[in-house]
Amino acid sequence: MSVIEELDALQQQDSAIRDLEKKVRDLPLRRRQETDRVDGVGLRLQEARDGVAAGEKNIAAIEDEIETHKAIIARWEKQRQTLRDANEYKAMNQQIDREARALHDDEARLQNARAVVEDARAGVKSMEALKDEQTKFIEDYVAQIDLELAKTQRALLAAKDARAAFVAPLDVPEKRKFLSYYERLGKKYWPVVIHLGKDEACCPGCHMKLPPSKIQEAQRNTKLEDDPAKMKTVACDYCGRLVFKK
Numbered sequence: 001m002s003v004i005e006e007l008d009a010l011q012q013q014d015s016a017i018r019d020l021e022k023k024v025r026d027l028p029l030r031r032r033q034e035t036d037r038v039d040g041v042g043l044r045l046q047e048a049r050d051g052v053a054a055g056e057k058n059i060a061a062i063e064d065e066i067e068t069h070k071a072i073i074a075r076w077e078k079q080r081q082t083l084r085d086a087n088e089y090k091a092m093n094q095q096i097d098r099e100a101r102a103l104h105d106d107e108a109r110l111q112n113a114r115a116v117v118e119d120a121r122a123g124v125k126s127m128e129a130l131k132d133e134q135t136k137f138i139e140d141y142v143a144q145i146d147l148e149l150a151k152t153q154r155a156l157l158a159a160k161d162a163r164a165a166f167v168a169p170l171d172v173p174e175k176r177k178f179l180s181y182y183e184r185l186g187k188k189y190w191p192v193v194i195h196l197g198k199d200e201a202c203c204p205g206c207h208m209k210l211p212p213s214k215i216q217e218a219q220r221n222t223k224l225e226d227d228p229a230k231m232k233t234v235a236c237d238y239c240g241r242l243v244f245k246k
């Protein structure tokens with residue numbers, strides 16, 4: 001293999017490592033997103049349950065008020081029987097009427113409150129169904145992600161182990177300048193090694209136009225690929241990527 005082919009092979013291996021590393025970073029985020037979604041449904045379910053509890057409390061309070069109105073009316077009706085004065089009797093009747101109207105209003109409020117709670121209960125039911133469905137889905141999904149993560153981590157370890165075999169042929173005196181350049185630039189830009197196509201005049205990495213002299217230099221350099229001692233590190237003036245051209 002020529003030094004260029006060796007660089008390409010190392011770069012390909014490093015690309016695979018980068019992809020695996022990205023996947024190892026992304027999978028837990030995806031897992032988190034899904035579990036958060038179910039947590040969101042759980043939160044809405046709790047809100048719906050709170051709504052039912054608040055509605056039930058409201059109903060109990062109205063029922064209390066209704067009982068109080070009824071007790072007052074019963075007491076006043078009893079008192080009315082003892083009244084002998086016509087004006088007092090009339091006044092008592094008005095008092096009882098007002099209380100009866102208040103009772104009537106509260107009975108309407110009670111009906112309304114019961115309808116609200118009924119709706120809230122239906123909301124809880126559908127939210128429970130949604131939560132069950134999502135919980136089942138999430139369990140399968142999370143198990144899948146965990147499996148995939150474990151597989152990816154194993155593949156990453158294997159790819160990193162295999163890397164040494166791609167570095168070794170470049171780690172010799174006449175090729176080391178390429179290896180160290182590649183390792184250094186790879187921390188900043190990716191990919192490092194680029195090949196100019198037949199009529200290509202722009203760096204495929206940074207898209208800047210390369211001067212004709214640079215292209216010729218890359219071409220001369222590439223022709224020496226089997227004699228790395230004579231080769232130079234010809235690089236794009238803008239981004240520093242190693243440029244080769246057949």
Ligand SMILES: [Zn+2]
Pocket residue numbers: 203204205206207208236237238239240241
């Ligand atoms: Zn460039």
